[in-house]
Amino acid sequence: MRRLAVAYEQGSAGPAELSAAARALGVEPVLVVDSASAHVAQVLPALRRRFTLVDTAGAPTAEAAAEVVATGVHGVVTFSDLCLPIAAAVAERLGTPHWHSAAVTAVLQDKAAQREAFAARGLDVVRHAVITSESDVDGAIAATGLPAVLKPAGGTGGLRVTGVESLDAARETARRFLPDGPLVAEELLVGDPGVAGPEFGDYVSVEAAVHEGRVLPLGVVGKLPLARPFRERGFFVPSTVDQATTARVVEVAEAAVLALGIRTGIVHTELKLTAAGPRLIEVNGRAGGHVPDLFDRAFGYSVVEAAFRLALGEAPAPPEQAGAGVIYQYVFLPPTDATAVEGVDGLADLHALAGVDLVDVRVGPGHEVAWHGGAFSRLGKVYGRVPDHSALTELVVRIEDTAKFRFTRTCQ
Missing domain, CATH: 3.30.470.20 (ATP-grasp fold, B domain)
Structure with a gap:
């Protein structure tokens, strides 16, 4: 039976959906989890009853990928943004072309890099700027104009996405959320x-x-x-x-x-x-x-x-x-x-x-x-x-x- 590594975290397809797909295709899912995650810790007993697990808690990404590959998996997939890096590392070690490369994963996890890639292809040009410190805010808003949207550069699930209509609001938002990582400021796209x-x-x-x-x-x-x-x-x-x-x-x-x-x-x-x-x-x-x-x-x-x-x-x-x-x-x-x-x-x-x-x-x-x-x-x-x-x-x-x-x- 073919084995498929499934990197699992919050936001993933659920155990029932994973099991049903595995049965339909005759594959054995090997769930890659990090038991240090609050979400994974909560559901870990249920996951253990249904799946073979590889717990990567505390392991560097390269070592964790090697441990996953050692289980004899034939491919890798994830349904969670949080697991894109480990999935890319497993794919690289397997040598499989059937998952995102590390380079593609880096762009998927960087909203500013996506904007630059779109602009380079002439697809869409949205004014944007990266904010890594509070001193960047004024320049970023000068670049995007107001109103603007501030979001984590590598965010997922709408996490900490904020609209700002003034420079003071942008400064306060950056002060509040920069401790969690860099932000991207973007011009507000107005829907019809x-x-x-x-x-x-x-x-x-x-x-x-x-x-x-x-x-x-x-x-x-x-x-x-x-x-x-x-x-x-x-x-x-x-x-x-x-x-x-x-x-x-x-x-x-x-x-x-x-x-x-x-x-x-x-x-x-x-x-x-x-x-x-x-x-x-x-x-x-x-x-x-x-x-x-x-x-x-x-x-x-x-x-x-x-x-x-x-x-x-x-x-x-x-x-x-x-x-x-x-x-x-x-x-x-x-x-x-x-x-x-x-x-x-x-x-x-x-x-x-x-x-x-x-x-x-x-x-x-x-x-x-x-x-x-x-x-x-x-x-x-x-x-x-x-x-x-x-x-x-x-x-x-x-x-x-x-x-x-x-x-x-x-x-x-």
């Missing part, structure tokens, strides 16, 4: 609400599989409007953008993927829908965290299985036609001034709403929250299917009227 519709987000993502330098589009995911400042509230397929816009966002996403030198793997590309056309936000060298579930329920398609095939040198097929209706995930988020959950009411009533299939809320009183945690600060999700996009907008209102979280709050 008429492209996807005013009830929906002014951005989309393109999911694609890349095999030997050929990009195979898998689908376009629509979004609910962002929560302040830049936090994702929900996702759905099919999107609301028209056929011509769909073709254009897919074209731009494909060009962006190739501009970064990506040769293989599942990729997730986010694009802003502006009046001048789609603009690149960023490319991620893994599947979007919400995508496997959406594609499974919409198309009966396993994105995890497709990623496994790519990691083993096989080209996956695209999804077949979607079923009826709109498949969605709605995300519960804390307000920006919340510090902890005090309680929640109405969750049981959510199940009675037409179009709701599953309510997954696992936080309780005392659970600490922080808006700048991005996707990692989600309180839970609602999953389901509705007949059309109008029904989705109506259901979102009912969800928000039904489930009421209570928080400990602080002045901002």
